[in-house]
Amino acid sequence: MLAVPLITGALAALIPNRRLGSGINVLGSMGTLAAAAWLLWTPPVASALVFVDDLNIYLVLLTAFIGFTTTLYSTGYMAHEVSHGHLTGSDVRMFHSLFQLFMFTMLLGLTANNLGLMWVAIEAATLATAPLVNLYRSEAAIEAAVKYFILCGVGISMALFGIILVYLAAQPHLGSGMITLTWTDLYSKFAGLGGGVNQRILELAFVFLLIGYGTKTGLAPVHAWLPDAHTEGPTPVSAVLSGLLLNVSLYAILRYKMLLAANGDTLVPAALMIALGLVSLLVAGLMLYRRRDIKRFYAYSSVEHMGIATFAFGIGGPIANFAGLLHMAMHSLTKSALFFTVGHMSQIKGTRQIAAIKGLVVSNPALGWALVLGMVMIAGLPPSGIFVSEFLIVTSTVAHSPWLVVPLLLGLLIALGAFILRLQGLAFGAPTPAVEGKAPFATTALAPVYLHLGLVVVAGLWLPGQITAWFQAAAKLLG
Template sequence: MGMVNSLIKMTPETSLIMSIILTPILGGILVTIFKKKRLIEIISVLSTSIIFFLTFFLFLYIVDFKKITLFNEFFYIDSLSMIVLLLISFVSLVSSIYSVNYMGKQYQDGLVDDKHLIRYYQGFNIFIFTMLLVPILNNTGLIWVAVEATTLISVLLIMIYVKEDAIRSAWKYLIIATVGLSFALIGTVFFYYANIHDPFVSVQPEEDKVNWTNMLENSKTLDPMIVKIAFIFIIIGYGTKAGIAPMHTWLPDAHSESPTPISAMLSGVLLNCALYGILRFYLISSGAIGAEFSDNLLIIFGLLSVGIATFSILFQKDMKRMLAYSSVEHIGIVTLAFGFGGLVGIYGALLHMINHAIVKPLMFFASGKINQKYKTKAMFKIKGIVTIMPITGIMFLIGGLAIVGLPPFNIFLSKFMILSSGFSSNNMVASTVLIILLAIIFIGFIKNLVTMSFGKPKTQINSGELDNLSIVSMGMLVFFVIMLGIYIPEPLNILINDAVHIFNQV
């Protein structure tokens, strides 16, 4: 009844959030109705543009008012939610713009037909819808449902080319992610069990006790042993979907076989959606048993992720797989940073989530254009990008320098903050190991980057860019890669600081 009454008395913020949620559904329906190539491309770009601009207005609202609760707290959006929402909307927008020419070229080359192009744009819109639900929902059980739904939709997008390698990678992803998320479901049930059997909690409706806000409010009196067991299940479960090692094995295959815009969305925002699930339960766990237990787990898994990614990147021959392992590395860095804790550590972790979500789509977009031009993903066959494709080559070079953390690009700042927090929090061993691993990654990545960018091509390839629209999407990303390395806009700074405050309250 509360939700019905809220719908009848539609407030501006209710209208805003409902419009954000319903726009991708409408986009998917319109794609299904019209079916013409040019129309479905326009519909998808228009849909993501609307989502982005509505989300931007919601971002300004959250900066001022800090949180929104709707429908008796069925929807709950705070500063942490808003960071993830902002990333989903922005990466979706640039991916839809990039898709027009990229998928158009795949269509022209006969890699997809009309039927599969329609399926791509249907799946693209619904994929956005499922991701948007994750940071908006308050019910921890429904958050799990939304994350699982992202798996089912993205599997169909990974196998859109209907070729053996793509189908095999999609099935591997489906099986591993589903098994992993079953652990997350068990962890969610354990947290719920601890909440409903808390003798200090006043009588409340059972459906409220599965809400994150309710669990956090009662966290101080939850059974410590149950919470410890629950959080272990959560970090393994959601960690599988986030690409945290050693549960990451689906990620390189799925990223490398997906259409490039989907690879960008998987790496840039889907991993952050799963990480968001871990962070929500991390806050409850920290409130129940203190931060030490959870922090140690995050440090162990984070360092393991960076370590495995390091040597995978070092010996990698495939360009997209190298970028996929780079995602494992950066998710590991973010996980480590939350484990280090402190004001600087949490701020650096949140900023790194934002920075990686901007840089990695840039790298995937550039690699997609390079792959279409050179007809290969093998790095030893790709040389002279800056000469053959000057604009794409320069953007690829900027993205590569940013991803390894060189100044003045955005990732340098967040990496510096994370390392500073590691040493200041007396995590000397973990911080030292992290520096060594990052140095090894730097050597391996730069070697490949320089060779591909400036080496002499082995075969004759016609110079020139394939299209201009993809350059627009890459240019938008380059702008933020450079800007966020020099200056963080005040509204974004306020949003990140407000999210840091959420962690400091527990």
């Protein structure tokens, strides 16, 4: 599974022909998805470097799936950008090969059993995507790329300091060497000792890890890179940044939370995660109102949803954890679908300004209704899967600490308001003119969008027993 994107990336870098390159890109992602699905049937094997359990397998599948649909989408997107002279053939070649490299780092980050390896994978993900954010080579793009690079670089070095502290705390019990950074060994040792590990070091380490990986998760107040990087990069990159990268870094935080929980320490991490989650939700909710650029609008919505998921894991317990996992999956699917529609929209209308796009339902019904559906979903209205997860989060918050419901609901309503407000302008009313010369795109170009949204609706109405059991097992692992 890990080898496929790596080989594809190398191939895509070597092949100069754009059409062939994008075909290879699609085939490679399909292969990755197949390999990821195959993991479901083969019993998970843990080695010192990689391992698979109930928690990461679902993220692996989700990552491979969204990676696959994104390559499908990017084929059309890139063809359009090249034919309009925004990008050259070698830009697209770089896109394909770095995209596959990014997929590799994401999957490695998810399956890494070694904490150092996980760090390297997540840092390498930044390195692979920073040039992609800069693909259009405008002033704004380099500003976004440098900011992304610097903020995430500094954030991730905080996380490394946290890892060193974890190593320091575990050293007296496990000795030095590889085993002391191997997650499964740490976890069983911590659980076996039942609280014997120095809690103060671990708590300090968690602060660094939360801020460090939280930077990449896009949690406020360290989210500043996220809107710029999402806006200036090409749309397929925005879709995977939002849909995958944020998840993987949140997953890294969860791994450490589990370690601390195994050591009998849940209070401090929970409080920190609840606080950061709420701040992100409220800040991003308010920011949504002032956005004029549609991609920035969705970027802030990603901050909001990562805040909600972090909050859920902070609350903890089987229901909230279940809801948090569900929320991560649903948000990834919906948000990447929305970025796909935004890509089509801005290619048709030639602008990303919200005020300049009107009446999509009238001018492009298939696209317009996809947008309506996506916005309704992401706002958390039924029958969306996001509604289910948010509902579960609110109910478990009531059980956990009722007064936290007030800011949570407030944040959710603020964001909902912003979405309804924008949706009306974008989708309805008299349509604004389209750019000349845009070939009417095939309805099949919308297939990934409807596929994602369809899954979200199905999840909102009915979760198969198999998947529920699966999420429950993962939620139980989270404690």
